[in-house]
Amino acid sequence: MANERACEPMIAIRGLHKSFGDHRVLTGVDLSVAEGSTTVILGGSGSGKTVLMKHIIGLLRPDLGEVWIEGENIAALDGRALDEVRRKFGMVFQASALFDSMTVFENVAFPLREHTRASEEQIARVVHEKLDVVGLREVDGKYPAELSGGMRKRVGLARAIALEPKIVLYDEPTTGLDPITTDYVDEMILEAKKKLGVTSVVISHDVGSAMHIADRIAFLHEGQICAEGPPAELRSSGHPAVTRFLSTWLEKGRA
Numbered sequence: 001m002a003n004e005r006a007c008e009p010m011i012a013i014r015g016l017h018k019s020f021g022d023h024r025v026l027t028g029v030d031l032s033v034a035e036g037s038t039t040v041i042l043g044g045s046g047s048g049k050t051v052l053m054k055h056i057i058g059l060l061r062p063d064l065g066e067v068w069i070e071g072e073n074i075a076a077l078d079g080r081a082l083d084e085v086r087r088k089f090g091m092v093f094q095a096s097a098l099f100d101s102m103t104v105f106e107n108v109a110f111p112l113r114e115h116t117r118a119s120e121e122q123i124a125r126v127v128h129e130k131l132d133v134v135g136l137r138e139v140d141g142k143y144p145a146e147l148s149g150g151m152r153k154r155v156g157l158a159r160a161i162a163l164e165p166k167i168v169l170y171d172e173p174t175t176g177l178d179p180i181t182t183d184y185v186d187e188m189i190l191e192a193k194k195k196l197g198v199t200s201v202v203i204s205h206d207v208g209s210a211m212h213i214a215d216r217i218a219f220l221h222e223g224q225i226c227a228e229g230p231p232a233e234l235r236s237s238g239h240p241a242v243t244r245f246l247s248t249w250l251e252k253g254r255a
């Protein structure tokens with residue numbers, strides 16, 4: 001029995017369908033994410049990546065299908081039970097979404113103040129621990145505007161892990177960043193996995209970044225995962241949409 005449990009994926013999506021009016025966005029998504037692994041969901045803009053992510057965290061409900069988180073079908077939950085499941089997640093947003101009027105310290109402390117009764121002393125300890133994870137302990141007194149884009153992303157991660165989630169979701173973490181900052185953010189994702197052992201799901205249309213950080217890449221196209229596997233296998237998937245996506249990236253000289 002213990003073995004069965006150990007083999008259960010952290011996230012399992014089965015036959016997920018979602019339309020908005022007559023716009024069919026997801027038409028049968030199947031995807032499993034193993035505990036402690038990093039999966040990158042790759043796809044063109046407007047392909048439904050963010051919609052898929054919102055189902056994983058229970059912000060959207062499937063028209064049809066199931067979303068299992070640690071063996072629990074969250075599509076069937078609401079209210080408190082769904083809140084409980086959401087506590088398993090940390091989110092890192094595209095625009096790091098920090099509060100500009102708060103210091104780095106207060107940004108990272110925010111979820112602790114909102115969701116726990118930790119003392120000031122405990123809060124300070126956790127905030128510094130999380131800032132250590134992202135290598136930014138020394139900036140705790142600064143304001144977001146005083147930091148580089150890459151550092152703001154790292155503070156966003158420190159805040160996302162403040163409540164020690166099992167799963168970290170990143171929505172387009174490198175979109176719009178220059179190549180050096182992209183590397184810096186990629187390293188952050190790799191370090192978070194190594195230091196925290198979290199399960200990571202990264203939504204991206206950045207092939208180079210996906211190849212670098214992913215254990216597995218899932219390619220979303222026309223509402224379904226049309227190819228899935230380790231980065232090296234994606235190149236030989238033979239699916240025309242994947243081939244096109246990769247060759248466009250190669251032409252840009254990013255190889």
Ligand SMILES: Nc1ncnc2c1ncn2[C@@H]1O[C@H](COP(=O)(O)OP(=O)(O)O)[C@@H](O)[C@H]1O
Nearest residue numbers: 020023025043044045046047048049050051052
């Ligand atoms: N709440 C919504 N209502 C209507 N349409 C939506 C909604 N959310 C997303 N969409 C549509 O779903 C499609 C996929 O969106 P999205 O998941 O944001 O794409 P991306 O892959 O770029 O993240 C888009 O055409 C978008 O307009």
Ligand SMILES: [Mg+2]
Nearest residue numbers: 049050051172
């Ligand atoms: Mg998106």
